[in-house]
Structures are given as C-alpha cells and as structure tokens.
Amino acid sequence: MAKISGSKIIVECLLEQGVDTVFGYPGGAILNLYDELYKNQDKIRHILTSHEQGASHAADGYARASGKVGVCLATSGPGATNLVTGIASAYMDSIPMVAITCNVGNNLLGKDSFQEVDISGIVMPVTKYSFIVKDGNKLADTIRRAFKIAVTGRPGPVLIDITKDVTGESFEYEYKEPEKVSPKADISEEDILNAVSLIRGAKKPYILVGGGVILSNASEELRTFVSKTDAPVADTLMGKGTFDGSDPKYTGMVGMHGTKTSNLGITECDLLIVVGARFSDRVIGNAKKFARNAKILHIDVDAAEISKNIKAHYSLIGDARLILRKLNARLDPLHHDEWIAHIERLKDMYPIRTNKKGLTGEYIIETIDKKTEDDTVICTEVGQHQMWAAQFYKFTHPRTFITSGGLGTMGYGLGAAIGAKVAKPDKTVVNIAGDGCFRMNMNEIATATRYDIPVIQVVINNHVLGMVRQWQNLFYGKRYSQTILRDKVDFVKLAEAMGARAKKVTTKEEFDAAFDEALKSEITYVIDCEIDSDEKVFPMVSPGAAISDAFDEKDLKLNPVK
Structure with a gap:
C-alpha cells in the first residue's frame, strides 16, 4: 500500500x-x-x-x-x-x-x-x-x-x-472500485395491488409529474403508465421534459403560472397521481383547496415528503422508475373518453392569451423552440423569462430544461449553461435570462469564451426586475420601489469586451436573424432583446388563492385585483 x-x-x-x-x-x-x-x-x-x-x-x-x-x-x-x-x-x-x-x-x-x-x-x-x-x-x-x-x-x-x-x-x-448504488423500491405486492385498485376505480384521474421522474430516468416508464391509465398529464417546473410537451395528453404546467387547463383539471379530478413531486407552495396555491375533490396517490423516493404539504391518501415510497414498472406490469389499459374529452374542451376554452404585437417574451421563446432541435438544452435564470420558457417551449426530452426551481436563484443560468455544455458538447445550449439576472453573474461570459464553450445567451431585457414589478403592479399600487433598471449599461459592449459576439435587437425580424447567426456561431453569442417593461406572465394565481382561481389579462380587465 x-x-x-x-x-x-x-x-x-x-x-x-x-x-x-x-x-x-x-x-x-x-x-x-x-x-x-x-x-x-x-x-x-x-x-x-x-x-x-x-x-x-x-x-x-x-x-x-x-x-x-x-x-x-x-x-x-x-x-x-x-x-x-x-x-x-x-x-x-x-x-x-x-x-x-x-x-x-x-x-x-x-x-x-x-x-x-x-x-x-x-x-x-x-x-x-x-x-x-x-x-x-x-x-x-x-x-x-x-x-x-x-x-x-x-x-x-x-x-x-x-x-x-x-x-x-x-x-x-489503495485503489477501490466505486460502490454501486442501486435504486430501491421496497414495496409489497399488497401495496402495488392497492394502488392499482385505486387507479382502476378512478373516473377522472390526473397525473402530475415532477423532477423526481427525471432523476430516476423514468420517462419511458411514465409514457407507458400514461398510456395505460388514459389520464391527462401536468408537470411542475422541475418536471419539464419528463413527458412530451407536444403529446395530446399533456396539459401544461400546474400552479401559480400554470395553464388554466391543468389547474382546473387537477381541481376537478377524482384521483391525482403525483410522481416525483413535492407539492411546493407555488404548485398547490391554497393547500386547503388543492385537488379538493381527489384522492391523492403520492409516489416519491423520500418518505419525508409524504403528507408534508398535502395529505396523501395512499403512497408508494421508492424509486419512481421501479414503482412505475411494477404498476405497469399489473395495469390493463383503461379508458376515460369522457374525461379526456372534457380536458380537451378546457384546452380550447383556456389557451394562454398573450400579446402578439412587437417583440415579446412569448415570441422569443416560441422562435427559439422552432429554430432548435428537440435535444437542445434550455437553461434559464429566474423570473418572467423563466415562466415564459416553461410555458412556450415544448420540451420533449428529459434533462433538456435546466433551471433553479426550489431556491429561485437569480444568476444561476449562465454558470449552469456552461456546465451543461461541458457535459453535452454536441448539443446546442441556450441560456435565457432577464436583464436583472444577467447582471448578477454575467462575468461568466468570460469563462465561456476562455474555454471556447459556445453557449447562446438570450437576454430578455425589459429594463426592470420584471416579476417583482409585475407583483408591484398588481398588488402594490404600482409603487415600483427599486425595480427600474434604466441605466447606461450596454450588454453588447460588455459581452464583446469579454470575447463574445453580441447583438442588440428590438424587432421580431432582428431577433430571427440574430438567433440564426448565434446558432451558427462557434463562440458564445449574446443577444440583448429589448421588450416592453410592462409585459406580464399570465395566467397567474394570486398569493393565497386556489389554483382554480388563475386569472389572465382578460379576467383582470373584468375583475381587477384588489
């Protein structure tokens, strides 16, 4: 030795x-x-x-x-x-x-x-x-x-x-081989059969998936489970990419900025099957009114999460992939035609209404979605741009959406994008930021250029702290205390000084051209996108309200927030 x-x-x-x-x-x-x-x-x-x-x-x-x-x-x-x-x-x-x-x-x-x-x-x-x-x-x-x-x-x-x-x-x-860690799901046959019975008895089941499905590499098992249960699927912010965002059964994100379809569907369902999610306050809204008509089947690797925020009527504790495999092996295909048709009507009734004029957050995200491959890695900072990315980019694969969910860390995305590009050098990596977030750790552009790590940095620049301003606008009498960022900082010059290519855009046409150029660039490319300061993220649930009370701009005109 x-x-x-x-x-x-x-x-x-x-x-x-x-x-x-x-x-x-x-x-x-x-x-x-x-x-x-x-x-x-x-x-x-x-x-x-x-x-x-x-x-x-x-x-x-x-x-x-x-x-x-x-x-x-x-x-x-x-x-x-x-x-x-x-x-x-x-x-x-x-x-x-x-x-x-x-x-x-x-x-x-x-x-x-x-x-x-x-x-x-x-x-x-x-x-x-x-x-x-x-x-x-x-x-x-x-x-x-x-x-x-x-x-x-x-x-x-x-x-x-x-x-x-x-x-x-x-x-x-002395050298030692790494100890292999195998996933566990120490669940009895009785536990599985009880869960299967619960699923079979549901008339209006809904599936809510979180980041735990990604961590356990259970996306394939989840697809089979969805097909067998014939249930609509919503996700949390951390669950993006777990289930194909273009699948007809997908209804969008749930919670404070979730779709009305997901929020209403979960409120109306009689069985909510939650896989690898922890019932964050931003997901559940008013806990007393969350899924109030449903029995809760909670599947999670961490026993401490069971009934912590929302009471679970039944739980299966262990690795999501192993548990879903056990359930799939014992489930015959179910059919809920009326329930699925109802959810489809909700989709038609409650699309996400947005501003279509000029360069907007929605347009930027949808354009990125159209111009990038399915395996592109999208990173974000935290705020309005993060919610727009979750709403308008159709994630189809796991590990392609990288964002700070629980802590909500402004300044997270650029460093994370560099790490993601190092891990996946053959994939396009885009970091989407607001101008407030970009300021916090924009010095990492120098890291990307030093090591020739070509990430695309999109700054949705509204010259304000957008999400905080949105709250000030809706709930604080438009008193914009310390959220206006109209100073003389030039992101293009800063990016170029750190060795990146950069361009400022103010129109849809300019963004299209700049993003095409960025996709071809072999060095880090920063696009500074100027949008309106008062563009908002809708739908939204007021703090303390039920998620079924989500409102958008049209609702706001009829019933202003008091």
Missing part, C-alpha cells in the same frame, strides 16, 4: 468515481490540491470560473445535463462561502453534487485565522451531509462516502472540507 499526499489521494478518489471535469477557483488553502490537478490535467479537466458561485452553478448544470455527480472546488473563507448559494440551489432541486473546499491547517482551526470559516457547519442545513477532514487516514473513505451519499435515494449535494495540512502530508492509499 503506497503512501501519497492528501492532494493526490483527492485526485485519485475523483478518478475512482469517474470524474473527468471539475469547476473551481484556487486560493491559498487549496493550493496543494491545485498543484496536484496541474500534474493531472490530462486526466481531469479544470474549468476556472469567474467566481466561485459560477463554479457551483456549473457543477449543478453539469449534473442535471449528464446525470452524473457534479464537482466544484473552492478555497477557505470567502471562497467556500461563495459556493453556498449554488449548494443550496442544488439541495432544493435534489441535484447530486460534491463540493470540495480546503480550510486552514489543524493547528490554526478555531483561532479566527486568516480566511478561516466553519463551512461544514454553515452548509449543514443545505446539504445531505457535510464533512470536515482533519485526519488524512480518513480522507479517501470520506470522499467515497460523499459520492455515495450524493446519489443514494433522493440525490443532493455533499460538502467535504479538508484542512490544508492533510492535503500536504502523506498517507496510505
């Missing part, structure tokens, strides 16, 4: 786990590890981001696009704390990630040393587990355990903090 440095143990353990790319930013406490990465640059590619937050989002985007564990690195103190937002984003959306930080030496811990911070304590509420390694003899097993935890059951981020002296001293190391 050979003795090697702690830094080399880290690298060897990453190679054991099949890691070929990491995202990070060096500093004093992590220098030993970076020296070892330099020696192994032919085995592990390191992407130096412009900011540690960008590294954490890139690792997250890499994980979502690839299905593998994303890895990010940072030094002690502010380097480590700059990862926290990205770690929390991954935690809220159950994304497998390992963050490795290095701290001051053992002899300096607890003495308020330069750039010392208890990062393992700070991230405890937003990780599946956090470690601090002060004994190099435990280093290899800790790293292996971290990767296992990140992918076991409900995935999520894990942080490993390692003292600097451990990275420099030598310890015994």
Whole structure:
C-alpha cells in the first residue's frame, strides 16, 4: 500500500468515481490540491470560473445535463462561502453534487485565522451531509462516502472540507472500485395491488409529474403508465421534459403560472397521481383547496415528503422508475373518453392569451423552440423569462430544461449553461435570462469564451426586475420601489469586451436573424432583446388563492385585483 499526499489521494478518489471535469477557483488553502490537478490535467479537466458561485452553478448544470455527480472546488473563507448559494440551489432541486473546499491547517482551526470559516457547519442545513477532514487516514473513505451519499435515494449535494495540512502530508492509499448504488423500491405486492385498485376505480384521474421522474430516468416508464391509465398529464417546473410537451395528453404546467387547463383539471379530478413531486407552495396555491375533490396517490423516493404539504391518501415510497414498472406490469389499459374529452374542451376554452404585437417574451421563446432541435438544452435564470420558457417551449426530452426551481436563484443560468455544455458538447445550449439576472453573474461570459464553450445567451431585457414589478403592479399600487433598471449599461459592449459576439435587437425580424447567426456561431453569442417593461406572465394565481382561481389579462380587465 503506497503512501501519497492528501492532494493526490483527492485526485485519485475523483478518478475512482469517474470524474473527468471539475469547476473551481484556487486560493491559498487549496493550493496543494491545485498543484496536484496541474500534474493531472490530462486526466481531469479544470474549468476556472469567474467566481466561485459560477463554479457551483456549473457543477449543478453539469449534473442535471449528464446525470452524473457534479464537482466544484473552492478555497477557505470567502471562497467556500461563495459556493453556498449554488449548494443550496442544488439541495432544493435534489441535484447530486460534491463540493470540495480546503480550510486552514489543524493547528490554526478555531483561532479566527486568516480566511478561516466553519463551512461544514454553515452548509449543514443545505446539504445531505457535510464533512470536515482533519485526519488524512480518513480522507479517501470520506470522499467515497460523499459520492455515495450524493446519489443514494433522493440525490443532493455533499460538502467535504479538508484542512490544508492533510492535503500536504502523506498517507496510505489503495485503489477501490466505486460502490454501486442501486435504486430501491421496497414495496409489497399488497401495496402495488392497492394502488392499482385505486387507479382502476378512478373516473377522472390526473397525473402530475415532477423532477423526481427525471432523476430516476423514468420517462419511458411514465409514457407507458400514461398510456395505460388514459389520464391527462401536468408537470411542475422541475418536471419539464419528463413527458412530451407536444403529446395530446399533456396539459401544461400546474400552479401559480400554470395553464388554466391543468389547474382546473387537477381541481376537478377524482384521483391525482403525483410522481416525483413535492407539492411546493407555488404548485398547490391554497393547500386547503388543492385537488379538493381527489384522492391523492403520492409516489416519491423520500418518505419525508409524504403528507408534508398535502395529505396523501395512499403512497408508494421508492424509486419512481421501479414503482412505475411494477404498476405497469399489473395495469390493463383503461379508458376515460369522457374525461379526456372534457380536458380537451378546457384546452380550447383556456389557451394562454398573450400579446402578439412587437417583440415579446412569448415570441422569443416560441422562435427559439422552432429554430432548435428537440435535444437542445434550455437553461434559464429566474423570473418572467423563466415562466415564459416553461410555458412556450415544448420540451420533449428529459434533462433538456435546466433551471433553479426550489431556491429561485437569480444568476444561476449562465454558470449552469456552461456546465451543461461541458457535459453535452454536441448539443446546442441556450441560456435565457432577464436583464436583472444577467447582471448578477454575467462575468461568466468570460469563462465561456476562455474555454471556447459556445453557449447562446438570450437576454430578455425589459429594463426592470420584471416579476417583482409585475407583483408591484398588481398588488402594490404600482409603487415600483427599486425595480427600474434604466441605466447606461450596454450588454453588447460588455459581452464583446469579454470575447463574445453580441447583438442588440428590438424587432421580431432582428431577433430571427440574430438567433440564426448565434446558432451558427462557434463562440458564445449574446443577444440583448429589448421588450416592453410592462409585459406580464399570465395566467397567474394570486398569493393565497386556489389554483382554480388563475386569472389572465382578460379576467383582470373584468375583475381587477384588489
């Protein structure tokens, strides 16, 4: 058994786990590890981001696009704390990630040393587990355990903090094959038969799918399940791409900015089958009125989610793919012709009404949809543009929509897009941002150009913080406190200064031409799209209201919000 440095143990353990790319930013406490990465640059590619937050989002985007564990690195103190937002984003959306930080030496811990911070304590509420390694003899097993935890059951981020002296001293190391993690669904035959009986007895079933279906790679099983149950399908924001958005049984997103069809259909159904979704407040609206006519069958890998927000009448706990396979094997094809016909009438009655004049958010998203292949990866920041992307882009494949759902992190998308493009270099990757979000981490354009990572950055620029302004307009008497962004920032010049190509557009024709050019570009391309400041996302559900009370602009004119 050979003795090697702690830094080399880290690298060897990453190679054991099949890691070929990491995202990070060096500093004093992590220098030993970076020296070892330099020696192994032919085995592990390191992407130096412009900011540690960008590294954490890139690792997250890499994980979502690839299905593998994303890895990010940072030094002690502010380097480590700059990862926290990205770690929390991954935690809220159950994304497998390992963050490795290095701290001051053992002899300096607890003495308020330069750039010392208890990062393992700070991230405890937003990780599946956090470690601090002060004994190099435990280093290899800790790293292996971290990767296992990140992918076991409900995935999520894990942080490993390692003292600097451990990275420099030598310890015994022996190669180990990664422990295989198999999905589980320890469900009895009786449980499955009870669920099948519940499904067979429903006259008006509805299926709601979330990100758990993507994480368990269960899209094929879901399609079979939908066909057998003959039920309409809605999705959460995180479930986009789980079920084909162009399928006739698909009714759109549910919740605050969901379609009226999905919101009304779920309110009217007698059985709601929820697969891999956690009943977020933005999905359910008023909990007392959500699916009030239905029995709830909740399928989820995490027992803690059952009846947490909405009472489940029946639950199946385990991996979604395994559970759906068991259900499919015992279900004969069902038929709900009247119910499906009713849902189709709702679709006809309640299309998403939008403004068709000039360059709009809807037009931009629909044009991107028309001009890109089905396997294009769409990333977003957070706000109105995110909702337009969810409403108007027809996602047909899993792992093609990458967005911060649970935490709602402005500044997330560009780093995530870089990570996704690194994971899927042959796919077109588009990041859709508002101008407020783009400002937050637009420095990552420099990362994309430094490494020749050609992402397309579309900025839907309304010169305001659009979603916050929408709320101020509807619920705060049009008092636009600190949401107007009409300053002298020129995104085109900024992008060009960082080595990208860029163009400002104000018309449909200009956007069409710029996006065509961007698709052919071999370097990062930024399109600054100027739209009206008061364009809104509809339908919308007022805070505290039932999702069945969703309103659009036409409803608003008849019954203004008070």
